[in-house]
Amino acid sequence: MKAEKSKYHLLMVSPMRIRVIALNTMTELIRQKVLIFLLLFSLGFISSAVIFTQFTFEAQFKFIKDFCLGAMSLMGMILAIAGTASLIPTELDNRTIYTLLAKPVLKLEFILGKYLGSVLILVMALVLMSITFTGVIFYKEKELVGELRRNYQASGSQTAETQAFIRSEEQRIYKQSRDPEVFKAILLIFVKIILVAAITMAISSFSTSMIFTILMSIVAVTICHLQSIAQQAWGGSMDIVKKMFVGLVIVIFPDLNKFNLADELVMGNSLPWSVAMTTCAYGLVMTIAFLIVAWLFFEFREL
Amino acid sequence: MSDAVEIKQLTKKFKLGWRRGTMTAVSNLDLTVSQGQVFGLLGPNGSGKSTTIKILLGLVSPTSGSASIFGQPCHKVETHRLIGYLPENPYFYHYLTGYETLQFFGKLAGLSGKKLKDRCQELLELVGLADGRQKRRLRGYSKGMLQRIGLAQALIHDPEILFLDEPTAGVDPVGSREIRDMILTLKERGKTILLCSHLLEQVQEVCDHICVLHSGKKILDGKMEDLAPVHNRYSITFEGITPENLKKIQDQVALLGGNVLETGHPKTTLEKLFLEAVEKAGPSYES
Numbered sequence: 001m002k003a004e005k006s007k008y009h010l011l012m013v014s015p016m017r018i019r020v021i022a023l024n025t026m027t028e029l030i031r032q033k034v035l036i037f038l039l040l041f042s043l044g045f046i047s048s049a050v051i052f053t054q055f056t057f058e059a060q061f062k063f064i065k066d067f068c069l070g071a072m073s074l075m076g077m078i079l080a081i082a083g084t085a086s087l088i089p090t091e092l093d094n095r096t097i098y099t100l101l102a103k104p105v106l107k108l109e110f111i112l113g114k115y116l117g118s119v120l121i122l123v124m125a126l127v128l129m130s131i132t133f134t135g136v137i138f139y140k141e142k143e144l145v146g147e148l149r150r151n152y153q154a155s156g157s158q159t160a161e162t163q164a165f166i167r168s169e170e171q172r173i174y175k176q177s178r179d180p181e182v183f184k185a186i187l188l189i190f191v192k193i194i195l196v197a198a199i200t201m202a203i204s205s206f207s208t209s210m211i212f213t214i215l216m217s218i219v220a221v222t223i224c225h226l227q228s229i230a231q232q233a234w235g236g237s238m239d240i241v242k243k244m245f246v247g248l249v250i251v252i253f254p255d256l257n258k259f260n261l262a263d264e265l266v267m268g269n270s271l272p273w274s275v276a277m278t279t280c281a282y283g284l285v286m287t288i289a290f291l292i293v294a295w296l297f298f299e300f301r302e303l
Numbered sequence: 304m305s306d307a308v309e310i311k312q313l314t315k316k317f318k319l320g321w322r323r324g325t326m327t328a329v330s331n332l333d334l335t336v337s338q339g340q341v342f343g344l345l346g347p348n349g350s351g352k353s354t355t356i357k358i359l360l361g362l363v364s365p366t367s368g369s370a371s372i373f374g375q376p377c378h379k380v381e382t383h384r385l386i387g388y389l390p391e392n393p394y395f396y397h398y399l400t401g402y403e404t405l406q407f408f409g410k411l412a413g414l415s416g417k418k419l420k421d422r423c424q425e426l427l428e429l430v431g432l433a434d435g436r437q438k439r440r441l442r443g444y445s446k447g448m449l450q451r452i453g454l455a456q457a458l459i460h461d462p463e464i465l466f467l468d469e470p471t472a473g474v475d476p477v478g479s480r481e482i483r484d485m486i487l488t489l490k491e492r493g494k495t496i497l498l499c500s501h502l503l504e505q506v507q508e509v510c511d512h513i514c515v516l517h518s519g520k521k522i523l524d525g526k527m528e529d530l531a532p533v534h535n536r537y538s539i540t541f542e543g544i545t546p547e548n549l550k551k552i553q554d555q556v557a558l559l560g561g562n563v564l565e566t567g568h569p570k571t572t573l574e575k576l577f578l579e580a581v582e583k584a585g586p587s588y589e590s
Contacts, residue, residue, distance in 0.1 A: 012380065020410040024396070031398040095394040099456070102360045102388035102466075103411040104380050302317070303362045 017105055018113045025087060025117020035083050039125050042075035046132045050139055057144045061176035062266045064140060068133040069185050069262035072126065076193035077221060079125050080118070084200040085213040087114045088298070097303060111295045115201050119194050126190055133182075141177035145170055184276045185261035191283035192259035196221055198290035199254075205297035220253065227255035254286040305374035307464050307495035308336035308359065313368035315354050315519075328354040330519040332368070336464075336512070341486060341496045343506040343527075346516035352499050353391070355516070356466055359497075360388060372464060384412070387457035389450070391468040391499070401427070401437035401444070401452045405459055412460035426455040431481065446473030454482065464495040471502060476577050483509055540569060 029035050049064045049071075091097040091114075101110065148169055152162060199220050204213040230249045238246070258279050264271055313332040316325040329351040336342045346352050357363040358370050361378040375382040395404055405423040409415075414422060427433035430451035441449060450470060457465055467486070471479040479502075486496055486509050500506050506513065507527065515523035523530070541549070553563045 016413075016415075017411055020407065024399075024407055028396065028398055094397075095390065095392070096396055098357075098360070098362060098390055099388065099394050099408075099453075100411070101362055102383060102386060103408060103460075104383040104413070105411055106380050302364070303357070 013106060013109060013112075017109045018116065021100075021105070021110060021113025022116035022120060025114050026120045029083055029117065029121045032086075035079060035121060035125075038075070038079055038082060039128065042071065042079070042125070042129055043132045045071050045075065046129055047136060049136050057173055058176055060140060060144070061137070061173075061179075064136055065179070065182065065185075066262050066266045068136060069182075069189065069265070072129045072133065072186070073189045073192065073260065073262070075129070076122065076126060076189055077196045080122055080193045080197040081200050081214060081217045081221070083121055084115070084118045084197045085204055085217060086210050087118060087201070088204040089207065089210040089213060092303070101303070107299050108295050111201065111205070111291065111298055115197065115291060115294075118197050118201075122193050122197060123190075126186070126193070130186055133186075137177050137182075141173060144173050148173070179265065181261070181265050181270055184271055184273070185265055188259040188261050188276065188279060188283075191280045191287075192256055195254060195256070195259075195283045195287045195290070198287040198294070199224070202290040202294040202297070205294040206301065221256065223249065224253045224256040227253060228257055231255075254283070259283065305371075306335050307338045307340065308334065308342075308370070308372055308497065309374075310334040310355070310359075310370045311368055313355070313358065313370055314366045315351075315358060315363065316366045328519050329358070329365075329516075332516075332519070332521055334514055334521070334524070336495060336497060338373075338495055339490065339493050340512055341490050341498060341510045343510035343513035344497060344499045344516070345501075345503070345506065345513055349518075350516040351519040352516055353468070354519075356388075356468060356497075356499065359466065360386065384460065385463045387460070387462035387465045389453045389457040389465070389467045389470055391472065395441050395449065395453065395456075397442040398440060400440050401432055401448075404441060404452055405437075405455055408456040409459045414460060422459060422461075426458055429458075429485070430455045447475055447478045450474050450482070451478065454485065458489075462494075464497065465489065466497045466499075468499045469501065470498070471500070471505065477581055479505070480578065536564070 046068050049067045052060065052063055052067075091100070097110075101107070148166060152166055196217070200213065200217040203216045203220065204210075207213040207216065227250065230246050230253075233246050234243070234250060261271055261276075310332055313329055313334075314327065315329040316327050318325055332351070332355065334355075344352050344355065354363060358365050359372065359377050361380070361383065364378065370377045372382050373385055375385070396407070399407060402423060405426060406419065409419045409422060424433065427437050432448065432451055432455070436444075436448065441452065444452065450473065454467075454470065457467070470486070471482050474482060483505060486498070489496060490509075498506065498510060510527055512526050513523070513530065514521055544552075549566070553566070556563050
């Protein structure tokens with residue numbers, strides 16, 4: 001019987017059923033309101049960046065980018081963990097999974113549907129956060145340009161040199177506010193949070209409670225952020241047991257620091273598209289790997 | 304033609320944890336449900352009924368033995384197209400409305416467009432929820448209403464076999480009778496029904512065949528017509544007879560070597576009284 005169970009036809013996977021489960025999951029997450037509250041909090045948190053004005057305009061923009069991208073990354077990860085961690089345990093606790101899997105639905109379709117429902121919510125959240133972030137930047141740009149013009153109008157100087165200076169100052173402001181590198185940073189944040197959601201999904205596929213899933217996910221994400229320490233330790237001298245442990249950490253946990261572009265932006269550095277795309281590919285490969293782990297755990301789990 | 308359900312030497316052992324051994328939920332079970340039968344799977348709590356149903360639904364894999372539905376292995380997802388399942392307690396998404404619930408399960412079963420819409424409407428009418436209550440979220444449904452929507456979702460893809468786990472649990476006597484009538488209608492349409500219930504009177508009314516499990520083992524299996532009657536006893540109900548003539552009949556029975564064990568007036572059932580009273584009072588639901 002066990003051997004028969006392994007006869008799994010991937011061709012039987014139905015995108016239609018995955019879509020139905022994903023949309024239902026999205027409805028579930030929206031109607032439960034917890035994520036909406038978290039999202040509203042995130043938008044308020046990002047909007048609060050306009051309050052800080054006591055720096056030079058370059059420093060203000062650097063601060064806003066640093067603050068907002070950091071907030072998007074942090075709140076995105078919180079939303080990814082909070083949204084995904086509840087999906088499988090809730091189905092098991094409410095026993096809705098029995099009714100669902102009694103229909104012609106593969107466990108793989110269930111996992112993918114649930115995950116994609118969570119990703120849809122994350123896309124929505126990130127779009128709203130990006131719009132708020134853009135709003136903050138444009139508000140600040142308008143405020144600074146207006147302030148610049150008012151200062152020079154107040155000085156009464158209308159010479160061509162002054163006009164040229166104002167234009168050059170405005171260009172400096174626009175260069176800071178309309179920085180295309182920001183899109184790369186947001187793209188990398190997106191890949192990072194869908195990877196965090198996949199890690200959470202993998203944990204919840206064998207976990208027995210939502211609290212356990214959330215705690216384990218936080219621990220896993222923390223380890224993922226400390227990868228650089230493990231990589232440094234790998235180069236140093238240590239005994240074989242420690243080396244194997246560190247090696248295992250490096251292999252299992254993805255390096256989430258690769259997705260943090262905010263620091264580079266603040267430093268004024270540009271990240272080539274090739275590097276950004278390679279990082280995205282790394283994130284997507286790791287996401288698929290974690291989803292396969294989630295599926296395998298769930299496939300052989302007794303419900 | 305293959306049987307609707309065929310279970311051979313089915314055993315399921317659950318691991319209880321490290322160094323705690325195993326627990327046998329089902330032990331060497333052999334069971335056959337013929338097509339078109341209403342089959343009662345009975346037994347006290349913990350007797351292995353739910354585990355057997357979970358194995359048939361492919362949710363749990365057996366330790367040994369096999370189970371098939373219409374000749375197809377039950378763990379195959381394609382087999383689920385033949386099955387409609389109503390769980391014991393209504394396990395549905397409370398944030399969906401009744402109509403959305405049917406749409407959701409219908410889409411999972413491969414229905415779409417007008418066909419799905421028509422089927423939802425047809426089933427809502429069948430289970431008596433097409434009066435506006437289908438627009439309410441399940442969070443606000445009573446247990447009886449949840450059972451009705453549960454039955455509708457089980458029937459959404461017109462399955463060949465229905466697994467009904469306590470279909471009338473928590474349902475009022477009127478609803479309970481409607482569900483019982485629905486089971487008989489489905490039987491007339493040629494559907495096979497596997498019914499788990501603790502309401503033995505109801506089982507006796509609708510089932511052709513019963514099987515009783517105890518501690519994972521089959522302790523009784525047979526057709527209702529063979530099991531239910533007490534073959535060496537007879538009952539006759541008279542009308543329009545005087546007590547003197549009744550005495551004469553009793554004497555005659557004694558003369559023929561029989562024993563009259565019980566005499567008296569037959570009582571109406573509480574269910575019948577209840578149904579008559581409710582019927583007299585008129586409809587109670589408002590949309």
